[in-house]
Amino acid sequence: MSTTTVAHHDEHHDHPTGIMRWLTTTNHKDIGTMYLTFSLIMFLVGGSMILGIRAELFKPGLQLMNPEFFNQLIGVHALIMIFAALMPAATGFANWMLPLQIGAPDMALPRLNNWGFWILPPSAILLTLPFTLALFGVGDGALATGWTFYPPLSVQGGIGVDFAIFAVHLLGISSVLGSINIIVTIYNMRAPGMTLMKMPMFAWGWLITAFLLIATIPVLAGAVTMLLTDRHFGTHFFDAAGGGDPIMFQHLFWFFGHPEVYILLLPVWGFIPQILQTFSRKPMYGYKAQVYSLWAIGALAVVVWAHHFFTAGMPVPALLYFMYSTMAISLPLAVLFYCWIRTMWKGSMSFETPMLFTVGWIILFGVGGLTGLVLADVAADAQYHNSYFVVAHFHYTLFAGGIMGIMAGVYYWLPKMTGHMYNEKLGKLHFWLTAISFNVTFIPQFFVGLAGMPRRIPDYALQFAEFNMISSIGAFVLGLSQLLFVYIIISCVKGGQKATDKVWEGAEGLEWTLPSPPPYHSFTEQPVVK
Amino acid sequence: MASHSGNHYFVPHGSIYPALISVGLLSMASGFVFNVTGADTRMDGSIKNPALSYLATPGKYMMYIGLAIILVMMFKWLSAVVTESVTGQYKKWEDKSFRIGMIVFICSEVAFFAAFFGALFYMRVLSVPDLASYAPDITPYKDFLSTWPSQGPGGTVLGESYKPNPSFHPMTWSGLPLINTLLLLSSGATITWAHWGLIKNNRKQLVIGLFLTIALGITFLCCQAAEYHHAYTEMGLTLKSGAYGATFFMLTGFHGFHVTIGTLMLIVIWLRSIKGHFTPEHHFGFEGVAWYWHFVDVVWLGLYIFVYML
Numbered sequence: 001m002s003t004t005t006v007a008h009h010d011e012h013h014d015h016p017t018g019i020m021r022w023l024t025t026t027n028h029k030d031i032g033t034m035y036l037t038f039s040l041i042m043f044l045v046g047g048s049m050i051l052g053i054r055a056e057l058f059k060p061g062l063q064l065m066n067p068e069f070f071n072q073l074i075g076v077h078a079l080i081m082i083f084a085a086l087m088p089a090a091t092g093f094a095n096w097m098l099p100l101q102i103g104a105p106d107m108a109l110p111r112l113n114n115w116g117f118w119i120l121p122p123s124a125i126l127l128t129l130p131f132t133l134a135l136f137g138v139g140d141g142a143l144a145t146g147w148t149f150y151p152p153l154s155v156q157g158g159i160g161v162d163f164a165i166f167a168v169h170l171l172g173i174s175s176v177l178g179s180i181n182i183i184v185t186i187y188n189m190r191a192p193g194m195t196l197m198k199m200p201m202f203a204w205g206w207l208i209t210a211f212l213l214i215a216t217i218p219v220l221a222g223a224v225t226m227l228l229t230d231r232h233f234g235t236h237f238f239d240a241a242g243g244g245d246p247i248m249f250q251h252l253f254w255f256f257g258h259p260e261v262y263i264l265l266l267p268v269w270g271f272i273p274q275i276l277q278t279f280s281r282k283p284m285y286g287y288k289a290q291v292y293s294l295w296a297i298g299a300l301a302v303v304v305w306a307h308h309f310f311t312a313g314m315p316v317p318a319l320l321y322f323m324y325s326t327m328a329i330s331l332p333l334a335v336l337f338y339c340w341i342r343t344m345w346k347g348s349m350s351f352e353t354p355m356l357f358t359v360g361w362i363i364l365f366g367v368g369g370l371t372g373l374v375l376a377d378v379a380a381d382a383q384y385h386n387s388y389f390v391v392a393h394f395h396y397t398l399f400a401g402g403i404m405g406i407m408a409g410v411y412y413w414l415p416k417m418t419g420h421m422y423n424e425k426l427g428k429l430h431f432w433l434t435a436i437s438f439n440v441t442f443i444p445q446f447f448v449g450l451a452g453m454p455r456r457i458p459d460y461a462l463q464f465a466e467f468n469m470i471s472s473i474g475a476f477v478l479g480l481s482q483l484l485f486v487y488i489i490i491s492c493v494k495g496g497q498k499a500t501d502k503v504w505e506g507a508e509g510l511e512w513t514l515p516s517p518p519p520y521h522s523f524t525e526q527p528v529v530k
Numbered sequence: 531m532a533s534h535s536g537n538h539y540f541v542p543h544g545s546i547y548p549a550l551i552s553v554g555l556l557s558m559a560s561g562f563v564f565n566v567t568g569a570d571t572r573m574d575g576s577i578k579n580p581a582l583s584y585l586a587t588p589g590k591y592m593m594y595i596g597l598a599i600i601l602v603m604m605f606k607w608l609s610a611v612v613t614e615s616v617t618g619q620y621k622k623w624e625d626k627s628f629r630i631g632m633i634v635f636i637c638s639e640v641a642f643f644a645a646f647f648g649a650l651f652y653m654r655v656l657s658v659p660d661l662a663s664y665a666p667d668i669t670p671y672k673d674f675l676s677t678w679p680s681q682g683p684g685g686t687v688l689g690e691s692y693k694p695n696p697s698f699h700p701m702t703w704s705g706l707p708l709i710n711t712l713l714l715l716s717s718g719a720t721i722t723w724a725h726w727g728l729i730k731n732n733r734k735q736l737v738i739g740l741f742l743t744i745a746l747g748i749t750f751l752c753c754q755a756a757e758y759h760h761a762y763t764e765m766g767l768t769l770k771s772g773a774y775g776a777t778f779f780m781l782t783g784f785h786g787f788h789v790t791i792g793t794l795m796l797i798v799i800w801l802r803s804i805k806g807h808f809t810p811e812h813h814f815g816f817e818g819v820a821w822y823w824h825f826v827d828v829v830w831l832g833l834y835i836f837v838y839m840l
Contacts, residue, residue, distance in 0.1 A: 015544055024544030106541045108627040111607070115548030122556035129560075138584050159567045159582065166559035173555075176638050184630045188623070189539070214638045222645025226780070232566045233769055235776035237649055240671060243680040243773030245657035252645055521541075 015520075023118070026110035027520060028095045033417075034117050035092030036410075039085050040486065042124060043403070046080035047479050049073050054441075054475040057468050060460055069134070070458040071144035072160065076131050078147035079164065082264065083171045084124055086398070089406045090267035091116070091178045094206050096417060097271075098182065100511035100518060101200040103191030103527045108184040116177035123170035130160040146456060148253055149223075151238035151246045155230050162231070165224045172217045179210035179217075186210075191510070193529035197291070200509055201284065204291050205270020208298040209263050215302060216256040216263075223252035247312050254305035262301045264398060266294060268405030269336060272358055274509065275412050276340055279355035280347025281506035286339040293332035293339075300329045310378050311385045319378045326376040333369055337362070352504070353427030357408035360435045361400060368396030371446070386456075389449025392442045399438060407434070407485065414489065415503045419517035420496035426488050433481035440474030540619045547607040554599030561592025608798075615815065616807055625814050632818045636825050639788070643829055646781050650836060653773040654678055679774035698766040700774065703838040706757050710750055711834050714789075717746035718827045721796075721820050731810050733803070740800040743823070747793040754786050781833055788826050795819045 015021055022034060053073050056064045065073075095113065099106055107113045127142070134141030142160035145153045154161050186207050190199065226237040227249070236242020238249045277284045284290070306314060306322040314322075340362055349355070371393040375381050384390060407430075415421050444467035449455075453464045460468065499516040510529075514522050564570055568579030570589040577583045614620065620628075661669070662676030679700040701707065724739025726732075758779075761767040769779045799819050802808065808816050 020546075021544070023549045024546045026542055026544055105539050109631055110541050111545050111548055112631075114545065115551060118549040118552040119555065122552050122559075125556060126559060133584075139582075159563060159569070159585075162563040162567060163560070166563060170555060170559065176635075180631050180634045180638075183634050184627050187630050188627050214634055215641050218638050218642035219645040219648075222642050222649075226646075226649060226776075229769070229776070229780065235769055235780065236772050237653075237776055240657070240661055242770075242776070243653055243658040243661060243674075244776070245653065245660075248649060248652050248657065251652065252648065255648075 024114070026106070026114055028099050028107045028110070028113065029417075029518070029520070029522075031107075031113050031117050032092045032095030032097075035088045035095055035120075038117070038120055038124075039089035039092060040489070042080050042084035042088070044482065044486070045128070046077050046085055047482060049077040049080070051476060051479050053077070054472040056458055057460070058472040059469065060462055060465055062459055065458070067458045068144055069141065071146070071456065072131055072134065072142040074456055075144060075146045075164070076127060076142050079127055079167070080124075081398070082147065082260065083168070084120065084127070086264045086402050086406065087171075087175065088120060089403075090206075090209070090264070091175075093202075093267065093271070093406075093409055093413070094178070094182055097413060097511060098185055098203060098206065099189065100514060100522060101509055102186065102189060102194060102203055103510050103523050103529070104185060104189035105521065105523050105526070107181050108189050109181045112177050113181050116174050116181065119170050119174040119177070123167045123174070126163045126167035126170065130163050148257070149227060149249070150253075151227065151230065151249050154227055155238060162228070165228050168224050169221055172221045175213050175217050179213040182206050182210045183214075191523075191526045191529050197288070198529060200270075201273045201287070201290060202267065202270035204294055205266045205268070208294050209266040212259045212263050212266070212298055212301060216259045219252060220256035223249060223256070226252075247309070250309045250312055251306065254308045255302070258305040258308060259301040261394075261397065262297060264402045265405075266298070268361075268402060268409070269294065271409050271412070272361065272405060273340060273343060275354050275358045275408055276343040277508065278412070278504045278506045279352065279358075280344045280349050282343070282347045283508075284339070285342035285345070286335075289335055290339050293335040296332040297329060300325060300332070304329065307376055307381075310381045323376055323378045327373060330369065330373055337366065337369075350505075352411075353422070353424060353431055354408045354412035356428060356431045357404055357411060360431065361404045361408060364396055364400030364404065364435070364438070368393060368398075368401050371396065384449065386454055387449040388445040388453045388455055391455050392445035392449060395442050395445075399442075404434065404438075410489070412504075413511075414492055415499035416511060416514075416516050416518070418493050418496075419499055419515075420492050420494075421499050421503075422488050422492040422496065426484060430481060430484045430488060433484065434478065437474045437477035437481060441471050441478055442474075444468070444471040444474075537623070538621070540614070540621075540624050542610075542614065545607065545610065547603045547610075551600050551603045551607075554596045554603065556596070557592045557599065558596030561587075561589045561594075561596055564589025565593060612802065612807070612815070620812075620814075625812070628814050628818065632821060636821060639825065643781075643784070643832075646777065646784065647832065647836065650777040650781065653680075653777065658773055679778075680772045697764070698771065701757075701761070701765075701767070701778065701838055703834070706753055706760075707834060707838045710753050710757075711830065713746050713750045713753065714827050714830050717743045717750070718824055720746065721823055725816065725820060728803075728808055728813055728816060729810050733806075736803050736808075737800065740796060740803055744793060744796045744800060747789060747796060747823075751786060751789055751793070754782065754789075778837055781837055785826065785829055785833055788829070792819070792823050792826050795822065 015027070016024060022030065025031060025034075050073070052065070053070065056062070056070060095107060098104070130139060131142035133139045140158045140160070143149070143154065143157055143164040145157060145161065149161070149164070186199070186203050226235065229235040230237050230239060230244075236244040238244050238246045240246070273284045273290060304322060304326045306318065307326045310319060310322070344359075351359070371389070375384055375390065375393060411422060411427055448460075448464045448467045448471075451464065453460050501515050502512045503516060504512075510523075510527060511518075513527070564585060564587045567582060568577070569582035569585035569587055570578055571586050572578065577586055658678065658680045659676045661671050662674045664671070666672050720739050720742040724736050724743065727735025727739055767778070768775055770776075796819055799808075799816050802815065
């Protein structure tokens, strides 16, 4: 096959410097860096919010804040962590690594790419502005409905709900733009010879994520638009007085909300097998089985939404359908787990920080998946619904399965991005601190949840005091150890041992054929994949 | 500077327009919130909603300024794209990117309309009949009528008494909606005719075809405006008329908004056609708009069937 060459409009580094470089950039690496930085900042913002909650829950009774403020902390924490920390982190990796992995000169639609990022800061402002004002005693603060916006509370809420609605609109636009760009890049920018079934798994994970975003984010936009018109223009979508139904909002919201879980996780499932094969020094096990499992999960993701509100009231056939279809997701997921473990099987493994995070991730995410099966059972869910068991479950999937996966990716690719090795000792310390304090935080929450402690309530019965105290201590250790993460990243950007091109002994893939850090414009001549 | 052979992918220079559009979006969104919640300052300096006097922002002007920024920046951005196109920067490879991108974008628009169609089906099939089916002693919605089109509550609901509007009657499928359907369907035909003209390099057919499409689009919008006026003034059908009013106006309203955008895009490619842009081989700008127009057309057919006819 002939080699195709790729040229840039400007071959030289004649891009502007300073702030204008970042405001105007069309370079996928610059945009990826901005996404990742934004994500890290918002991760700390969202994390400090939840420390406020854990401080309040340290002992029974109301100590630090009134219940309204507590509710706002919970809602804004979730929205920030999901939309402003996890999703931008995955998009940042896509920007940095997809073109390198598939041998593309850049993302397919570079200006659109820039716009996708620059919508995020305004939406973060919209999301946090009423909250910040309330901190200074001005106004009545952000939305106090939790991140799910359930009416009628959200219809009656104050100006914070309106701000959150528009924040979600902007975040949605950003996600749709990012998804369009990623789908186009994957379909149109692959190096000659790289067929779809030769793509890196990360590209597969993101391709299916992008399809899920395209199918579900506009539905969320529609749902919050109906909320806005219910609030201000007299429609009756969620008002039974006019023939509407508050539960309809739950259907619309979770039609987006459940696929959102996979939107957060699929990119991670993409690069985790790559990390496993690198540090097991043997090829990925079951590539095809993994691809088909990702597709199966993507397809099932959009038909299982109502398991989030079994207790809201549904006909029995609907309950049964949503229960069985939800449980069906565990089949392709089990295939994935098998492939991940089988990739390590009899490999010559070494445990650098990315691998530590990955192995820890498999175990902890496994706990998240299994507790999800319990919640999918209609009869059991009546007991567990809205309890701390649910909180513990989705933090095992979204913190362990999402953020710890992202951290594995950060350690895996940081030397490639910066050209320096991070501090391995500190990295390992960060892993152990994170993994242990995470479990100290959330294992007690399973127990208090099973014993009946409801979520989203600032006070609790006395018998839950010890477990909550343990959980709060764990949360503060967990939060503070992330400062170590920030320190490791900053010192790695600033300097450190020079990274080789391949960085890891067992690394495979096009991104490792480039220098570390890669040149500003990479693959101006597309490689040919055999 | 690279030579532009077929194997070079065009990566544009840095651009400030996207970031400025985001500033416009922030201004417009927050201005809208201030305006709609009554945190606006009035002409005489007073505030509509005294509870929000701590904000006291010129919300309305923030909206207008934001919208102006967005429009100007989009104009400049798209001008840059057109310039790049006519100077031959886009070859087959870039063209394919635009095509896939446009298809995915239209898919996301389909999902957006699906939310509102979903709300329509849910209320019509589930919640309205349910509300009327409860025994009077267990429901606060005592005199709820399970009729479609439901015009909202009648009788006493949670202590508030609602009077059904005596002049209320639903939209019929004949008359203006039928004319609108014919207008949009024929506009789909005229744009295809214009496309044939472009492919045959018959510029006159292209320009006339586009002009006819624009004229049909604008006529459609005028008819819809007349229909809305009629609904509000004579039929007692408003956005507040319960499940039917909400779904009717939100579905047709968002569709009308998309027709407006589509008409603007048509006007742009019409002017470009007059200037001699587009070649029989290379005219994604035209095709993208045509796809969008057909999408708007198909949404209308769904509306016509599920909102007007059934």
